[in-house]
Amino acid sequence: MKIRHETKKLLSIEYIKIKSITGKEYFTDLYQDEIRSLMEEAGEKPFRGRQIFSWIHKKTTESIEDITELSEELRNWLKERAEISLLKVVKRTISKLDGTQKFLFELYDGNMIETVLMLNQDRKTVCVSSQAGCALNCTFCATGSMGFSRNLAAGEIIEQVLAVTRLTGARISNIVFMGMGEPFLNYHNVIKAANILNDQKGLDIGARHITISTAGINDKIEQYLTEKHKYKLAVSISAGTENLRRKLMPISRKYPLTKIRKTIRKNPGSGKPVTFEYVLMDGLNDTPEEISGLISLVRGLNAKVNLIPYNSHYKEFKTPPETRISEIAQMIHNAGVKVTVRRSSGSDIQAACGQLYSDVKYS
Numbered sequence: 001m002k003i004r005h006e007t008k009k010l011l012s013i014e015y016i017k018i019k020s021i022t023g024k025e026y027f028t029d030l031y032q033d034e035i036r037s038l039m040e041e042a043g044e045k046p047f048r049g050r051q052i053f054s055w056i057h058k059k060t061t062e063s064i065e066d067i068t069e070l071s072e073e074l075r076n077w078l079k080e081r082a083e084i085s086l087l088k089v090v091k092r093t094i095s096k097l098d099g100t101q102k103f104l105f106e107l108y109d110g111n112m113i114e115t116v117l118m119l120n121q122d123r124k125t126v127c128v129s130s131q132a133g134c135a136l137n138c139t140f141c142a143t144g145s146m147g148f149s150r151n152l153a154a155g156e157i158i159e160q161v162l163a164v165t166r167l168t169g170a171r172i173s174n175i176v177f178m179g180m181g182e183p184f185l186n187y188h189n190v191i192k193a194a195n196i197l198n199d200q201k202g203l204d205i206g207a208r209h210i211t212i213s214t215a216g217i218n219d220k221i222e223q224y225l226t227e228k229h230k231y232k233l234a235v236s237i238s239a240g241t242e243n244l245r246r247k248l249m250p251i252s253r254k255y256p257l258t259k260i261r262k263t264i265r266k267n268p269g270s271g272k273p274v275t276f277e278y279v280l281m282d283g284l285n286d287t288p289e290e291i292s293g294l295i296s297l298v299r300g301l302n303a304k305v306n307l308i309p310y311n312s313h314y315k316e317f318k319t320p321p322e323t324r325i326s327e328i329a330q331m332i333h334n335a336g337v338k339v340t341v342r343r344s345s346g347s348d349i350q351a352a353c354g355q356l357y358s359d360v361k362y363s
């Protein structure tokens with residue numbers, strides 16, 4: 001109970017220090033440099049920090065006992081002060097349609113999150129959650145209806161990837177921050193997680209294979225672009241007019257499309273194009289008015305459009321027919337805007353975009 005109380009106090013704080021809650025250092029949450037400094041404090045040579053980092057992130061070990069390069073004495077010393085793994089696997093579901101896997105993990109305080117592994121011929125992509133629940137309440141998203149519990153620490157985001165690697169043996173090639181939660185409302189921990197996942201001494205996921213997606217938190221988009229992070233940025237739009245967007249994504253009242261466009265236009269960031277994600281819903285945002293609004297928004301920016309046909313899980317929203325999806329893609333292409341259509345994976349196990357929902361909550 002004490003832990004839950006402490007967690008509540010931390011909801012609004014960006015820097016989550018797991019040690020202050022569990023009493024032990026959480027190694028998965030630390031940069032190489034941070035582990036190195038810890039080793040120096042312990043009177044060890046700094047290279048021990050790099051060794052431990054590689055065991056955790058390259059060999060995906062979950063127990064200090066298994067780090068046999070360290071002396072028994074040092075391992076015992078560390079076991080009293082640190083731990084590597086805090087996630088518990090509660091459930092693993094595999095799609096009969098396409099082999100997509102969905103994992104339900106329990107966090108140290110009883111909150112639950114979901115993570116998805118998508119398998120393509122040349123890519124193994126993990127979709128990670130960045131928050132337990134989500135406060136933004138987008139009307140078409142199952143996570144939004146859960147409400148918000150708390151931000152995840154960087155280590156809790158990274159451990160989703162490590163756990164999926166351990167459980168499946170897959171060599172992960174891509175990461176998308178598109179699971180539960182709004183990544184830019186947990187900015188510090190999301191950037192830290194991306195940096196650690198990108199570290200060559202660890203999982204070494206290339207920066208162009210890491211995508212961070214936001215529902216349009218404009219001041220954080222500005223910060224991200226100004227800081228010139230090298231990861232791909234995706235902005236979820238899902239309407240071409242402010243009117244409809246305010247209905248679908250309430251956060252739009254605070255951050256309208258015009259503001260987001262202005263921010264992206266004046267900030268080239270690291271030079272990578274921004275992807276505008278557009279969840280296509282039949283008879284709602286697939287009208288000529290909405291699509292021309294989308295085209296006007298994107299045209300002239302270093303950006304492209306990714307159309308995501310809606311995965312039906314609420315009766316009021318439907319997937320448009322295939323012919324309509326192709327027509328819309330063609331219309332956007334003809335307007336000189338780059339466009340792709342993303343086929344969602346794992347819709348039979350509620351693992352597709354907008355379907356993540358944990359009905360087990362403890363907070």
Ligand code: SF4
Pocket residue numbers: 134135136137138141142143144145179180181182215354
């Ligand atoms: S779409 Fe993303 S931002 Fe919107 S409610 Fe769902 S998880 Fe939150």
